[in-house]
Amino acid sequence: MTRVPASWIIVGYPSPTGLFTVYREGFMSAEIRTRVAPSPTGDPHVGTAYQALFNLAFAKSQGGKFVLRIEDTDQVRSTRESEQAILDSLSWLGLQWDEGPDIGGPHGPYRQSERTEIYRKHVDELLEKGHAYRCFCTKERLDEVRAQQGPGTGYDRLCRSKDEAAIKTHMDAGEAFVVRMKVPLEGESVMHDLLRGEVRKEWSLVDDQVILKSDGYPTYHLANVVDDHLMEISHVIRGEEWINSVPKHLKLYEYFGWEPPVFCHLPLLRNDDANKTKLSKRKNPTSIHYFRKAGFLPEAMVNFLGMMGWIMPDGEEKFSVETMAQNLKLEDISLGGPVFDIAKLRWLNGRYLREDHDPKALQTKLEAWSLNSDYYAKIVPLVQPRLETLSDWGRLTGPFFMDDVAPDPEAIVMKGKTTEELLPLLQMTLWELDKLRAFDEQTLKDLFSRLSETFEVKLRDFNGPFYVALAGTKVWTPLFASMEVLGADMVRMRIRRAIDAMGGISGKKMKKLEKEYQSKFGGRNA
Numbered sequence: 143m144t145r146v147p148a149s150w151i152i153v154g155y156p157s158p159t160g161l162f163t164v165y166r167e168g169f170m171s172a173e174i175r176t177r178v179a180p181s182p183t184g185d186p187h188v189g190t191a192y193q194a195l196f197n198l199a200f201a202k203s204q205g206g207k208f209v210l211r212i213e214d215t216d217q218v219r220s221t222r223e224s225e226q227a228i229l230d231s232l233s234w235l236g237l238q239w240d241e242g243p244d245i246g247g248p249h250g251p252y253r254q255s256e257r258t259e260i261y262r263k264h265v266d267e268l269l270e271k272g273h274a275y276r277c278f279c280t281k282e283r284l285d286e287v288r289a290q291q292g293p294g295t296g297y298d299r300l301c302r303s304k305d306e307a308a309i310k311t312h313m314d315a316g317e318a319f320v321v322r323m324k325v326p327l328e329g330e331s332v333m334h335d336l337l338r339g340e341v342r343k344e345w346s347l348v349d350d351q352v353i354l355k356s357d358g359y360p361t362y363h364l365a366n367v368v369d370d371h372l373m374e375i376s377h378v379i380r381g382e383e384w385i386n387s388v389p390k391h392l393k394l395y396e397y398f399g400w401e402p403p404v405f406c407h408l409p410l411l412r413n414d415d416a417n418k419t420k421l422s423k424r425k426n427p428t429s430i431h432y433f434r435k436a437g438f439l440p441e442a443m444v445n446f447l448g449m450m451g452w453i454m455p456d457g458e459e460k461f462s463v464e465t466m467a468q469n470l471k472l473e474d475i476s477l478g479g480p481v482f483d484i485a486k487l488r489w490l491n492g493r494y495l496r497e498d499h500d501p502k503a504l505q506t507k508l509e510a511w512s513l514n515s516d517y518y519a520k521i522v523p524l525v526q527p528r529l530e531t532l533s534d535w536g537r538l539t540g541p542f543f544m545d546d547v548a549p550d551p552e553a554i555v556m557k558g559k560t561t562e563e564l565l566p567l568l569q570m571t572l573w574e575l576d577k578l579r580a581f582d583e584q585t586l587k588d589l590f591s592r593l594s595e596t597f598e599v600k601l602r603d604f605n606g607p608f609y610v611a612l613a614g615t616k617v618w619t620p621l622f623a624s625m626e627v628l629g630a631d632m633v634r635m636r637i638r639r640a641i642d643a644m645g646g647i648s649g650k651k652m653k654k655l656e657k658e659y660q661s662k663f664g665g666r667n668a
């Protein structure tokens with residue numbers, strides 16, 4: 143990164159044009175570098191695409207670079223499949239990165255699990271400088287402290303004051319430990335957010351954050367700061383949910399003697415409901431896979447995400463990433479909760495289909511989507527036993543080419559169960575489907591057999607409502623093979639819609655159900 147004395151530049155920190163970052167000690171970075179840093183722990187989320195878009199557009203607008211970094215330090219929840227799905231989805235959307243785990247770059251590796259040595263070295267540095275300490279408190283002790291102090295209180299800092307001899311005794315005994323950073327005990331942290339201005343937080347409200355876990359992996363906070371610095375990120379543009387972490391991050395920058403980047407926290411995407419709740423898959427499709435399967439065009443998706451908190455200066459609603467980059471000023475992003483309104487997305491998608499495609503071009507898009515022999519090859523064996531004429535194809539295969547199959551709620555029934563009794567079974571099945579890593583016929587068959595046993599319902603009867611939820615009719619191709627062809631996202635979406643069509647499950651009942659589910663199945667995916 144080229145750094146030149148601040149006296150060369152006229153505008154202050156941060157520059158209103160966003161053209162240069164002026165660092166506090168008087169240096170500026172001539173290269174704008176942004177990043178998106180997803181954790182590969184589930185389906186590729188539209189929120190990741192939203193952040194990637196603003197980072198990419200801003201980098202493009204400044205002739206800078208956009209980096210993709212995989213934050214997979216959570217060894218339990220991270221998977222390579224999820225990472226691949228994120229890469230595929232962002233590529234499908236055309237949000238191409240300049241450096242990343244697949245293409246490398248000058249600041250690699252770009253996968254945090256391959257950088258553990260780097261983090262350990264930095265943790266050691268903090269320990270040596272006295273900015274961090276080893277904490278040997280057991281989980282039992284921490285639980286006890288929490289129970290005594292009440293909810294919302296932090297670690298009581300018992301290990302912070304331990305002297306070297308005490309630490310040595312713990313170490314010699316081979317006790318497991320985490321490393322915590324020291325945060326100031328009083329005063330307040332002041333940060334500057336590009337959209338919010340000054341944001342203050344009392345240090346007394348900030349915990350001595352764990353930075354290295356007992357498994358030797360860093361936590362998000364340490365790895366994120368170290369990587370943003372080493373990867374020379376000039377602007378951290380990410381979701382609002384991270385704003386509370388900034389005081390700790392700034393402290394780490396200070397402890398290391400590094401200049402922090404410019405922070406810009408994007409507003410959270412919201413469900414289109416009365417309270418504008420945080421976008422959640424319970425209320426809204428959030429997986430990029432779903433949108434692809436449902437026939438949305440990547441250019442419409444990206445355009446729609448660009449409208450989340452930002453508008454073109456001339457008010458034009460249809461725009462490309464290039465046009466967005468030419469017009470984007472980060473400080474124009476509005477903080478008033480952008481609503482992820484599917485009806486609007488459909489409208490926009492329709493505009494692209496009509497305005498940007500002649501029939502031939504549209505045909506090409508349809509072929510790329512589902513009207514192709516690869517997809518047919520999966521369906522033909524399923525319909526063959528049921529065909530009397532070739533034209534039966536249309537009636538039997540409709541659900542493979544649809545989004546909403548609009549099932550009649552009255553027809554979603556399970557033998558011997560009332561609707562009230564059936565709804566929880568559908569919901570718990572949905573949670574179990576959420577947990578599946580593989581989505582093939584055999585896995586689904588095993589799952590449904592297990593569920594029907596747990597719920598004490600014959601498998602045949604158990605499957606009944608799923609035919610209607612997934613195909614809109616009781617007569618369809620074999621259930622599990624058909625589910626495999628539809629894919630996890632479409633299947634879950636249709637079951638969710640069926641639950642809603644049947645009247646849904648109230649918040650209170652859902653809470654009760656979650657408890658029941660916890661005891662029967664041991665919790666669910668976030």
Ligand code: GLU
Nearest residue numbers: 179180181213366380384
């Ligand atoms: N790994 C974090 C996430 O999944 C990244 C947050 C950040 O951009 O700093 O959201």
